[in-house]
Amino acid sequence: MIDLRSDTVTLPSSEMKEFMFHASIGDDVYGEDPSVNLLENKTSDLFGKEDALFVPSGTMANLISVLTHCDRGDEMLLGNQSHIFKYEAGGSSVLGGVHSHQLNNNNDGTIDINNILLAINDTEDTHYAKTKLLCLENTHNRCYGSAIPMKYFKDVRDALKPHALKIHLDGARIFNASVALNEPVDKLVKNVDSLSCCLSKGLSCPSGSMVIGTKKFITRARRLRKMLGGGMRQSGIMASAGIYALDHMIDRLKEDHINAKNLSNEIFKINGLEIDTTKVKTNLVFFKLIKENLNANQFMKQLSEEDIKIDYKGNNIFRMVTHYGLKNNHIEKVVKTFKLILNK
Numbered sequence: 637m638i639d640l641r642s643d644t645v646t647l648p649s650s651e652m653k654e655f656m657f658h659a660s661i662g663d664d665v666y667g668e669d670p671s672v673n674l675l676e677n678k679t680s681d682l683f684g685k686e687d688a689l690f691v692p693s694g695t696m697a698n699l700i701s702v703l704t705h706c707d708r709g710d711e712m713l714l715g716n717q718s719h720i721f722k723y724e725a726g727g728s729s730v731l732g733g734v735h736s737h738q739l740n741n742n743n744d745g746t747i748d749i750n751n752i753l754l755a756i757n758d759t760e761d762t763h764y765a766k767t768k769l770l771c772l773e774n775t776h777n778r779c780y781g782s783a784i785p786m787k788y789f790k791d792v793r794d795a796l797k798p799h800a801l802k803i804h805l806d807g808a809r810i811f812n813a814s815v816a817l818n819e820p821v822d823k824l825v826k827n828v829d830s831l832s833c834c835l836s837k838g839l840s841c842p843s844g845s846m847v848i849g850t851k852k853f854i855t856r857a858r859r860l861r862k863m864l865g866g867g868m869r870q871s872g873i874m875a876s877a878g879i880y881a882l883d884h885m886i887d888r889l890k891e892d893h894i895n896a897k898n899l900s901n902e903i904f905k906i907n908g909l910e911i912d913t914t915k916v917k918t919n920l921v922f923f924k925l926i927k928e929n930l931n932a933n934q935f936m937k938q939l940s941e942e943d944i945k946i947d948y949k950g951n952n953i954f955r956m957v958t959h960y961g962l963k964n965n966h967i968e969k970v971v972k973t974f975k976l977i978l979n980k
């Protein structure tokens with residue numbers, strides 16, 4: 637099976653599993669798991685922030701972050717293509733009573749700074765929910781996996797100076813952004829107050845994400861993690877995968893980016909498929925099926941008969957994600973199969 641639906645399908649390497657097997661563990665809810673403590677320290681150092689918290693998933697990391705920044709009835713601004721808005725079951729609204737105000741995402745994942753400024757309400761006018769938070773995303777999943785450069789975050793931060801607004805970054809794939817932009821992660825996130833990052837995507841851990849911010853923020857976030865049922869006791873087994881990943885799995889993400897670029901260049905040559913290869917900057921490849929007499933379901937079915945899985949986004953648009961689980965000949969096989977199906 638060649639599974640290109642997501643980088644979440646990655647499995648831990650045997651070296652990672654061996655490392656997990658030997659993890660020192662304790663009860664993390666008591667703060668006594670040495671591996672979790674080490675991962676949290678390592679992460680906050682890497683990102684140049686005061687503290688970090690290990691949580692089960694990216695969704696929980698974002699939810700905890702939003703709920704830590706906002707009280708019930710507060711408003712957050714976020715992109716209309718953001719993962720928090722589209723794919724997290726509306727958790728911030730359901731569980732936190734946080735009002736979401738969606739702003740247009742540009743193709744590169746940014747939101748126009750003027751639109752952000754126009755949307756902020758920090759007056760005492762009782763008609764409006766108070767805007768407390770801006771959520772950004774890097775790399776931006778639905779915006780072609782684009783890596784947003786440091787300058788944008790600096791410009792947003794400068795523009796927000798007159799307002800008491802916090803910035804949270806959904807950095808599920810922040811390491812992809814760092815590798816693509818050749819910028820260390822601490823610089824990339826210098827201008828945000830908090831961020832989440834995933835260990836279970838390109839870094840290939842079985843599960844786990846981090847919430848990162850100030851000591852005060854993480855103290856409150858830790859309480860919310862308990863409240864949401866995310867206190868995992870001997871979670872050092874999982875945390876040790878994260879420790880291994882931070883040391884060994886970041887640099888190799890460039891291979892995923894090269895594979896994505898090669899794959900997109902091949903797709904460009906196939907009649908019946910449409911792609912803008914200039915948008916492929918990290919490990920996500922979006923393309924459109926434009927062949928008459930072949931619909932999305934038929935295409936997916938024929939691919940699955942050849943043991944290939946890709947992600948359908950609707951409107952004849954598909955996403956493929958390159959990752960650690962791909963072997964040398966996989967890209968070749970996918971391209972060959974696409975050609976066979978489309979030339980029928």
Ligand SMILES: Cc1ncc(COP(=O)(O)O)c(C=O)c1O
Pocket residue numbers: 644692693694695696698719720773777806808809834836845
């Ligand atoms: C940008 C982004 N944020 C958050 C998440 C959520 O992560 P998880 O699947 O671990 O809940 C994902 C998952 O694909 C993602 O792509």
